Amino acid sequence: MAFGKGCHLHLIDGSAFIFRAYHALPPLTRKSDGLPVGAVAGFCNMLLRYIENNNGPDAATHVAVIFDFSSKSFRNELYDQYKAHRPPPPEELVPQFPLTREATRAFGISCHEIEGYEADDIIATATCKAREAGGRVTIVSSDKDMMQLVGGGVEMLDPIKNKRIDREGVFEKFGVYPERVVDVQALMGDAVDNVPGAPGIGPKTAAQLIQEYGDLDALLARAGEIKQAKRRETLIAFADQIRLSRDLVTLHCDMPLDFDLDSLEVRDPDATQILDFLGRMEFRTLSRKVAQRLGVEAPAVPEDAGQLARERPAPEETAFPPIDRAAYETVRTRAQLDAWIARIQEAGHVAVDTETTSLNEMVAELAGISLATAPNVACYIPVGHRASATADLFGGSDLAPDQLPLQEVLDALRPVLEADDILKIGQNIKYDWKILARHGIEVRPFDDTMLLSYALHGGLHNHGMDELSERYLSHIPIPIKELIGSGKSMVTFDRVPIEKATPYAAEDADVTLRLWLTLRPRLHRVRVTTVYETLERPLVPVLAHMEMAGIKVDRDTLSRMSGAFAQKMAQLESEVQEMAGRPFNLGSPKQLGELLFDELKLPGGVKGKTGAYGTDVNVLEDLATEHPLPGRVLDWRQVSKLKSTYTDALQQAINADTGRVHTSYSIAGANTGRLASTDPNLQNIPVRTEEGRRIREAFVAEEGKVLVSLDYSQIELRLLAHMADLPELKTAFREGQDIHAITASEMFGVPLSEMTSELRRRAKAINFGIIYGISGFGLARNLRIPKDQAQQFIDRYFIKFPGIKAYMDGVIQGAKRDGFVLTLFGRKIHTPEINAKGPGAAFARRAAINAPIQGTAADIIRRAMIRMEPAIEGLPARMLLQVHDELLFEVERGAEDALIERARSVMVNAPDPAVKLSVPLEVEAGTGQTWAAAH
DNA sequence: TCAGTCACG
DNA sequence: GACGTACGTGACTGAG
Incomplete structure (x- = not known):
């Protein structure tokens, strides 16, 4: 059918679809070869949803998906900085671009892209042609740049909100009608595309000016009449830049198109073609969905590469059989145990989980051990279950019958648990490591699914087994409550009947193994292998030793x-x-x-x-x-x-x-990479008040020993100076000057010799505020000064230290683009709320600014801790506690100087060789009989 | 179990 | 231009 009156052309902004699909979904890979396909899956879902909704009065008669050919376009010749800040697309996304074209064609929709032009221009040209031919047009996009095209039968459809935008909608958004949109955009500029605009003029002012003067040319011609001095000067001084900005945002309607509108007529989807494509992508759920809609039989897709339910971002590489608790074995004889040991040696890996009588590893008694070598191949070895459900009159009860003796089981398993060529897999393996260490077994080598998840998904969700199982295996394990109850009537695990313990315990090992099979292959694809191998896994035995040492x-x-x-x-x-x-x-x-x-x-x-x-x-x-x-x-x-x-x-x-x-450190508890101390928390022992500090007098060294405290001085500020490139502060740190006084001097223009404590105090508050993602309100409250004064301080700080603003903008931009920020050592901290609407986004912004700084500091002390054990070997000293930037040691009297020398060297050089800081790290040391004296 | 409060870096 | 505001934690308490 020839395009003309009565026809309705839909133009879909394909590139926007891809990026949205990429960011909206967790990383997804094709099972058979690891090809990243998450964006393709999301793209297909969006196409499917579009097709399903394409009916009623606004239905398309013609449709095309338009893509960007590449990031370079003729606009770069107008202005070489156009989109200059835009980084290359993420690596995982690149191979998915051609696949989305293929997907579009498979769904029976034409797709087009033209070298040297952006998708927007192709859409603009097609829109103009369609309008001239007397048809209607719907632009499926939420890109505000496209709003200039609305009117005369052209509307936009925001695919996220499923909302149509007409001339009035554009007016709501811009305060002007479509024909003046480019004028407003020229004034306000666009940070994302790096369109300069007029400095200091935002959307509100821009709209107001255009409304008042009619259009941009009139405004610029009559700029001299503007009353506000600043505005007037800006418009005069930047007139050329503003005109250039208008050229950049104006879409071109006169491009040579290599297709005509007639060819875009809507076709019935060809089931075979779509299903063939989805099958090749290994999208089982999508295939089923499509087959159902088209009324054909769903093809057999071997692996589910795309469980797309958002709540359960699923097991893309998992074609696991469903959990079968009946398949689990209770190991009661030596012959059974030997068979399992043989099976483990055969497999080369085993998931291990210990069941005990307490969450406190220092007092917990072993009730049993579960093992798994493959999905549904799991067992439980009870060793300490009691005969009766409750303690008898004498407070104890006998062991239940038919259990192998604890020591025999441990002796049999020891060679496996310590074998170099058998990988032990645990979920929070530090717990099991400590339990087994108390029985003289050093578990190694090992992997930890909790830490895998932390390295992969830090910031996205928590990393407990139940949560991981639900998310990545779509399986809810038996809640422990069902076995031991809760509250007052809670019993210890050794009181649980073995028949009930086996399905629970073996399931834990099974789930752990499945999680490992799911998560481990993702490490290198997401490029966090180094983080996992250097910052997470090696910390397990270090912390285990510290926790067992206690204070x-x-x-x-x-x-x-x-x-x-x-x-x-x-x-x-x-x-x-x-x-x-x-x-x-x-x-x-x-x-x-x-x-x-x-x-x-x-x-x-x-x-x-x-x-x-x-x-x-x-x-x-x-x-x-x-x-x-x-x-x-x-x-x-x-x-x-x-x-x-x-x-x-x-x-x-x-x-x-x-x-x-004996505290317990959680490695995967804090989003930024910091440790957290629990049961009890020894990272918040009072120190700031005189009275509270006395609590630290109760923390003492053993007879003949002393406590040594080493702490990084100003580590976060040093990192800020390095990361944001603040030359004055870097110099100050190199020269060992008073950093807050220097800041105050720079900000308030007061020489150091005349510095007052009040100015220094303010500068100090600002320095910390910056690290926390400062706001005028927050600083005002902290300093108890009026908000506008606080805001002035911040403004002055930004002017004096321009690196700060650039750093912050860069971090936020990266977070919005990638969904995560990075520490200097490559730790990913996801920021899922960053693109949210409402106050959540402000929170996420500040968190995103803080995360690389706090996280890098956390990485540095982790590296120091991991290197500490070998470095102080031979000294009569051990590391006891970590308090974020402080390490506390206990050392025999007389050896403290040697310890300080070695430990300080480890701490100061901790970033080497991965990162070369442009500021020195400094470590302060103290010794004493009590923590109060040492700190 | 939640909210409020306050201890730490 | 409104809205809520420093970042990251854990433990204890009262109250429902």
Whole structure:
């Protein structure tokens, strides 16, 4: 059919589809050869959805998908900086470009691209032709550059919101009608495409100016009449740049097209063709979907390469049989055990999971061990299950019958668990490593599925087994609650009947093995192998050693402090209640808020989203000028915190056997690569207040030993200076100057000799603020100064240190483009919320700015820790704790200087040879009998 | 189990 | 131009 009146042409912006598909979906690869196909899968889904929705009054009679030929176009000849900041497409995406063309054709839709032109120009030209021929046009795209084409039968369709945009829609967006859109765009510029525009003029001002003056030429001609001085000068000074910007954003309607509209007529999809393509891509789910829609039988696609449910971004390389718990074996005889050992030696790898009586590895007793060598090939070896479900009158009970003796099992498994040529696979293997280490077995070599996931998907989701199983295997393992219960009635695993324990425990090993089969092949494709191999895996034994070493904590010191705190609390409590005129619970923010703001009618009560008054330290400090009560409450809170969280809880945490406190570090807990310390958290022992710091006096060295603390000085600021390229700060660090004073001097133009502590304090707050993704509001609150003044400081900082702005923009741009940011060592930190709408995006932006800095610092100390053990070998010293930028050691008295020398060298040189920093790292050292003295 | 608070880097 | 605001953690408490 010839295109003309009554026809309706749909032009789909194919490149936008591809990028959206790429970013919206998790990485996906073709099972048979590892070809990345995630974007292709997403693209096909979008095409399918488009076809399904293509009916009703706006249905197409003609349709084409238009692609960009390459990133270079004639616009680069107009302006060599056009799209200059745009990085090359991600490597995984490149091979998918031709596949999306193939997909389009398979779906029976024409596709076109022309060298030297952007898709936008082809769409513009086709649109003009269609309009001239008297037909309608729908441009399927959310690109605002295309809005200039709307009108006269041309509309846009935003495929994300499924919303049509007409002339009024354009006016809503730009404040002008389509014919003036280029004028507005010329003024506002476009950071993404690097269209310069007019500096300092944004969308609102641009629209207002064009509305007022009619069009851009009139505006530029009459620029001298503008009242605002700055605006007037900008428009005069940058007139040429603005005209150039208009040329850049104006789409061309006169391109030579190598196709005519008639050829774009909608065709019925050819099932064979589509299914053939989807089959080659190994998209099983999509094939099924298409077959169903077209009413043909679904072809047999061997592997599911594209489970596309967003909630369950699925097992693309997993053609695993469903979990079959009935297939699991309970190993009760020596013959069975030997058969498993043979099977493991045959396979060369085995997933291992230990079941114990406690989450605390230092006290946990082994109940059993499960193994898996292949999907559904798994067993459970009970070794410590009890005969009765509950303890008998004497507090114990006998072992259940038909279990191999613990020691026999361990002796039989030891050669396997320590064999160089058998890979042991665990989920959070540090746990099992420690359990087995307590029985004299050193597990190696090993892989850890939790750490694989952390290296691959840090920031996207958590890395616990249940979550990984659901996400990557579409399988929900048996919840532990079903076996041991919860709360008061919870029992230990050794009380679980073996018949119930086997399916649970063997399933854990099975799932772990399947996760390994799924995740391990992705490492190198996503280029995080080095991260996993140098920053994650080697840390496991290092942390295990530290955790098992523990740190000596003096119970008497804590106990005495607890008593003193209790007295003080009681005194403060009666004081406060006297002031209040009635008793109330000081620990209840709700009661306190009501007292302060409803009863005492103090000013400034602000209710949060739950309807409760805020009563945090900032609020109470402000109120302290009005009334004596809030200050006393703050005192009470401080003491209460110290007592409950530290002096009391720490005593509970002292291990009865070792007399020491053994924390547990989570390697994959923090998004940035930092460790987290739990049970108890030894990374937040007080230090900032005099009173709190005394808690550290309870952390002591053994008799004849001392504690040594080494900490990186200003590591994050140093990294900022390096990464954002701030010459003044780099020099200051090289010369060992006072960094905050230098900052203040640069910012406020005050010579160092005249520096005041107030200016320095402000500069310091700004320096930290920068690392956190500063905002005027945040700085204002921190410094307790007006917001506009805080904003002025920030502006001045940006002007004085232009590298900062460039760094931040670069990070944000990268995060938006890739969905992740990188540390200097290649750790990926995903930022899934970065393109979100609403306040979530602001959060994500600040997190994205902070992540490379905090993450690089975390990587550096990880490298130092991994190298520390060999470096201090031979010294009577061991590493006990890590507190983000500090390492705490225990060393025999007399050897502390040797330790400091070696440890400092390791820490200072930790980035070598992977990264060469342009600032030196410095490490401060201290020694003492207690942590308070050493720090 | 959640929200509020506060300890650390 | 509005909206909520420093980044990253874990533990304890009250309250539902």
